[in-house]
Amino acid sequence: MMNNITFTQPYFFWLLLIVPAYIAWYVWKQKGMQASLKISTLRGFAKAPTSNKVYLRHLLFVFRVLSIILLIFVLARPQSSNSFRNEITEGIDIMMALDISGSMLAEDFKPNRLEAAKEVAAEFIKGRPNDKIGLVIYAAESFTQCPLTTDHNVLQNLFRDINMGDLEDGTAIGMGLATAVQRIKDSEAKSKVIILVSDGENNRGEIAPMTAAEIAKTFGIRVYTIGVGTNGMAPFPMQTVFGKQYQQMEVKIDEELLQGIADLTDGRYFRATDKQKLDEIYKEIDLLEKTRIEVREYTKRKEEYWWFAAFAGLFLMLEIFMRSTVFRNLP
Numbered sequence: 567m568m569n570n571i572t573f574t575q576p577y578f579f580w581l582l583l584i585v586p587a588y589i590a591w592y593v594w595k596q597k598g599m600q601a602s603l604k605i606s607t608l609r610g611f612a613k614a615p616t617s618n619k620v621y622l623r624h625l626l627f628v629f630r631v632l633s634i635i636l637l638i639f640v641l642a643r644p645q646s647s648n649s650f651r652n653e654i655t656e657g658i659d660i661m662m663a664l665d666i667s668g669s670m671l672a673e674d675f676k677p678n679r680l681e682a683a684k685e686v687a688a689e690f691i692k693g694r695p696n697d698k699i700g701l702v703i704y705a706a707e708s709f710t711q712c713p714l715t716t717d718h719n720v721l722q723n724l725f726r727d728i729n730m731g732d733l734e735d736g737t738a739i740g741m742g743l744a745t746a747v748q749r750i751k752d753s754e755a756k757s758k759v760i761i762l763v764s765d766g767e768n769n770r771g772e773i774a775p776m777t778a779a780e781i782a783k784t785f786g787i788r789v790y791t792i793g794v795g796t797n798g799m800a801p802f803p804m805q806t807v808f809g810k811q812y813q814q815m816e817v818k819i820d821e822e823l824l825q826g827i828a829d830l831t832d833g834r835y836f837r838a839t840d841k842q843k844l845d846e847i848y849k850e851i852d853l854l855e856k857t858r859i860e861v862r863e864y865t866k867r868k869e870e871y872w873w874f875a876a877f878a879g880l881f882l883m884l885e886i887f888m889r890s891t892v893f894r895n896l897p
Contacts, residue, residue, distance in 0.1 A: 571646055571870065578641040585631060592627055623893050629885040636878035644870040657697045658855050659714055659755040661746040662687060663762040665794075666728060667705045668735045670765055672815065674800035675841050682841040683763055683794060684725050690848040691718050691725075700749055703728060706736025706770040708745040714753065738771025739764055739820075743778035743789070743827070751785040758787045759855055762827070765794040767820040779827040789831040790851050791824035796839050 573579075664687070666680060675682035691699055699721055700714040709732070712724045739762070746760045760782065768775050782789055795817040802815045821837065828835040834854075838844035 571644055573639075573642040573644055575641065575643045578638055581638045581641070582635065585635060588631065588634070626885050626889055626893060629881040629888075633878045633881040633885070636874045636881070639874040640871045640878065644874065645867045646870050647868070648866045657755060658694075658757040658759060659750055659753040660694070660697055660699045660759045660761065660855070661702060661714070661750045662699065663702045663704060663708075663742045663746040663760060664728070665705070665737060665739075665742065665764040665766070666703050666730060666733060667737045667766060668730065669737075669802070669815075670794075671730055672765070672795065672800040672802045672817075673812075674796040674817070674839075675794070675844070678803075679765055679794050680728070680730060682844060684728060686841065686844050686848050687763075688722055688725055689845070690852060691721060693852055694718075698753070698755070700746075701725065702742055702746045702749065703733065704738055704742030704745065705733040706738055707733055708738060708741040708771075709733060710745060710749055713749055736770035737764065737766040737768055738773075739768040739823070740773040740775040740778045741771035743775060744773045744781065747778060747782045747785065747787060750787060751781075757855065758785070759833075760787055760789045761792065761851065762789060762824075763792045763794055764824065765817075765819060767818055768823060775823055775827060776830070779830045782831050787831060789827055789833040790854075791828045791833065791835045792844070792847055793819040793821055793824050793835070793837045794844065795819055 664683060670680040670683070671678050673679075695718070698714040698716050699718065701711040701721060701724060703709050703711050711728065712721050715721055742764075743760065743762055746762070750758050750760065779789065798817060799814040800817050801812045804811050804813050819837075821835070825835040827833070836847040836850070838847055
């Protein structure tokens with residue numbers, strides 16, 4: 567709820583230009599009313615009494631100016647308003663399925679594919695404050711790192727805790743997708759989405775990827791698939807007796823499979839060849855899956871001019887009263 571003062575006829579404030587002109591006229595008039603007398607010395611007037619009325623008489627003018635200003639505010643019609651705002655949010659539930667197989671250590675992305683994917687996903691999560699988001703990681707098997715939650719701080723921490731070697735090495739795309747489906751299928755959200763990231767080919771797992779995609783389609787879940795890796799060869803770190811060495815390995819992504827999963831579930835397939843492209847893909851998904859927020863505003867207005875009118879009347883009455891009593895003998 568918001569309380570504020572607005573003026574429905576603000577053009578009347580142009581009348582305030584009269585005030586400085588009126589003040590200038592008053593000063594000029596006061597100077598014209600003072601007579602001058604040339605004398606040789608003021609010594610004889612040093613102890614002459616001076617009435618405070620000489621100075622206080624200017625209060626009459628001050629009261630009149632204040633009355634004029636306040637009457638102009640009355641003409642501008644001040645109103646107070648109470649605004650009530652209701653927001654109805656229809657969030658989107660999103661499960662992220664992240665490949666953490668050994669090939670994600672390849673350094674065609676800086677510092678490597680896994681860390682780049684974690685950093686970009688973290689930025690994506692920051693931009694979705696109204697959505698429930700969860701995380702599944704997979705290699706030769708799959709594991710729910712975080713169920714659907716609106717506590718994105720916890721989710722971000724769990725993202726940072728992902729390490730290579732948490733699961734047996736391999737690439738079970740079908741298992742990763744199936745686990746994500748299992749975690750999101752009972753969601754009551756109107757839109758259910760899975761973002762599946764992989765840098766290889768399905769070579770492990772008991773569930774075929776397209777079977778998992780069929781299950782996702784049955785539950786109305788849309789799957790966006792992202793293939794991560796450069797075209798051609800990628801540097802892969804190897805530990806040898808001589809320390810860390812690099813070996814160029816061919817990038818093998820089953821793009822046909824990832825495209826098929828996306829097509830079957832009315833999603834889209836994206837190919838990320840560097841970190842910048844991966845960031846652009848997440849931004850595009852963010853635009854495709856916008857949270858619906860319905861806003862209803864109710865405003866109640868109340869006239870507030872009477873405050874200004876009351877004080878204008880008060881100052882006017884003070885001027886009349888003081889002119890007819892205290893200052894009745896002054897010009």
